[in-house]
Amino acid sequence: MxxxxxxxxxxxxxxxxxxxxxxxxxxxxxxxxxxxxxxxxxxxxxxxxxxxxxxxxxxxxxxxxxxxxxxxxxxxxxxxxxxxxxxxxxxxxxxxxxxxxxxxxxxxxxxxxxxxxxxxxxxxxxxxxxxxxxxxxxxxxxxxxxxxxxxxxxxxxxxxxxxxxxxxxxxxxxxxxxxxxxRGSLTARIAVQGRQGHSAYPAQADNPIHRLVAALGPLLAAPLDNGSEFFPPSTLQVTGFDVGNAASNVIPAQARAMLNIRFNDLHTSEALTERLHAALRAAGCAYEMQAECSGExxxxxxxxxxxxxxxxxxxxxxxxxxxxxxxxxxxxxxxxxxxxxxxxxxxxxxxxxxxxxxxxxxxxxxxxxxxxxxxxxxx
Known part of the structure; x- marks a missing residue:
């Protein structure tokens, strides 16, 4: 038996x-x-x-x-x-x-x-x-x-x-x-710095939300790829967004986002990290980013x-x-x-x-x- x-x-x-x-x-x-x-x-x-x-x-x-x-x-x-x-x-x-x-x-x-x-x-x-x-x-x-x-x-x-x-x-x-x-998994935590100010006087402030959204927009507008022989397309998801602001008439000094990318064999975590850096630089962000790959x-x-x-x-x-x-x-x-x-x-x-x-x-x-x-x- x-x-x-x-x-x-x-x-x-x-x-x-x-x-x-x-x-x-x-x-x-x-x-x-x-x-x-x-x-x-x-x-x-x-x-x-x-x-x-x-x-x-x-x-x-x-x-x-x-x-x-x-x-x-x-x-x-x-x-x-x-x-x-x-x-x-x-x-x-x-x-x-x-x-x-x-x-x-x-x-x-x-x-x-x-x-x-x-x-x-x-x-x-x-x-x-x-x-x-x-x-x-x-x-x-x-x-x-x-x-x-x-x-x-x-x-x-x-x-x-x-x-x-x-x-x-x-x-x-x-x-x-x-x-x-x-698939590999890459998590990025981004903090974009701005200058706090009154929402009625935006010229006297620097809105970090706008800069962060401008950076994320191109990343989300097009797929990272169309998949490969054995893998589905890679995906980028915004998994967190926070400005710590309860006042509707205040432009905050900082905006934070958290992203998770599940990527196939067309990418490496190093190349994807640089892609995020490039998008943030292109949007003129003053930022800090921590990227961690749990596995290629x-x-x-x-x-x-x-x-x-x-x-x-x-x-x-x-x-x-x-x-x-x-x-x-x-x-x-x-x-x-x-x-x-x-x-x-x-x-x-x-x-x-x-x-x-x-x-x-x-x-x-x-x-x-x-x-x-x-x-x-x-x-």
Whole structure:
């Protein structure tokens, strides 16, 4: 019989691992992996007031080396009174597993370990090596998790040949989507300086709102691009605008805006930052700008790895997966600096929602799909 991922998923959900707390979640993973022959290394990073636990586990020493990456941390449950059950109870009802992380992504980790267990039972002498990179810092800062573990892996000579991130990528049916890339994300905070004055005497003032609007206008008037081979068009959104002024007859001294750009592989954060600077200079702004990129865009082009992943998913689910690059960012953005990476997991219908849940049978089918991935890639 196939290994059931549900008991392990329940054990993980019952750990109140809201970032950066672990509450024993990594212990649960380690206890599941060590009997399978995995050598486990615990890695802790971060300042004293924000310590983050991580786990790297590996079985085998040769190639090809496939790494599964995931996270045991979860977002806060929100209004507890809105939940039908304890968000950390792992309740199964009407064929659904409820709890924070059931969908994103404790259920996925449990499914991979269940599929891995079945694969190893059939192929204890499998070629190559299998590793897991499990972090407790994906849902918040994403500073002391996957990125730091990858630095350690490189220093220790443990960088994989390819990596599979178990984020819930499927849209409507399990297996319908593989993510082979992600857009980059650039956030800019702009403060334009002016000269305060009476609105009836504008010649004696310098309205920073007008200058800021003049700078933003051309940026918003035309699309950044029309998309590329694997990516949709890049987008620029004004996500904040503030002048701190309650008086209707006063021209303020300062205007602030916040922008977020989700950009494809036609751009870099450096080039987009310079584009913002150019627009502000053209509008004659006296300004300050802070720009921060949480991740550049990346793409794993279709090749042997993506093709093997597609074959395994189609064989196990009966669904031909589409290749996609949409959505927000994930830890795959860090892994892409080291090796080819793709993402495949459950249907993400309720991630981060009240009463987050995953269908029990879907998680069991996901475990079978992960076993098929291991068979396809390692043999």
């Amino acid at each position: 196939a290994t059931d991922p549900i008991p392990l998923a329940q054990a993980l959900i019952r750990c109140r691992s809201v970032t950066p707390a672990d509450d024993g979640a990594l212990d649960v993973v380690q206890r599941a992996l060590e009997p399978l022959g995995f050598a486990c290394t615990r890695l802790t990073f971060g300042p004293d007031d924000y310590r983050v636990g991580n786990l790297f586990a590996r079985r085998g020493g040769g190639g090809p080396h496939l790494c599964y990456a995931g996270h045991t941390d979860v977002v806060p449950p929100g209004d507890l009174g809105a939940w039908s059950d304890d968000p950390f109870g792992g309740v199964v009802r009407d064929g659904l597993l409820f709890g924070r992380g059931a969908c994103d992504m404790k259920g996925g980790i449990a499914a991979f370990i269940a599929g891995l267990t079945d694969y190893l039972a059939a192929r204890p002498d499998h070629p190559g090596s299998i590793s897991l990179l499990i972090t407790g810092d994906e849902e918040a800062r994403s500073v002391d998790g996957t990125a730091k573990v990858l630095e350690w892996m490189q220093a220790e000579g443990k960088v994989p040949d390819m990596a599979l991130v178990g984020e819930p990528t499927s849209r409507r049916a399990l297996g319908d989507t593989i993510k082979i890339g992600r 865009s990346f793409l794993t082009r279709p090749g042997p790895f993506v093709e093997a992943l597609s074959r395994a998913i189609a064989r196990s689910t009966g669904v031909e997966p589409a290749l996609d690059t949409g959505g927000g960012t994930s830890d795959a953005r860090f892994i892409a600096r080291y090796c080819p990476v793709a993402e495949f997991g459950a249907v993400g219908a309720t991630l981060h929602q009240v009463n987050e849940h995953a269908p029990v049978e879907e998680l069991r089918r996901l475990a079978a799909a992960y076993r098929a991935v291991l068979e396809e890639i390692l043999g």
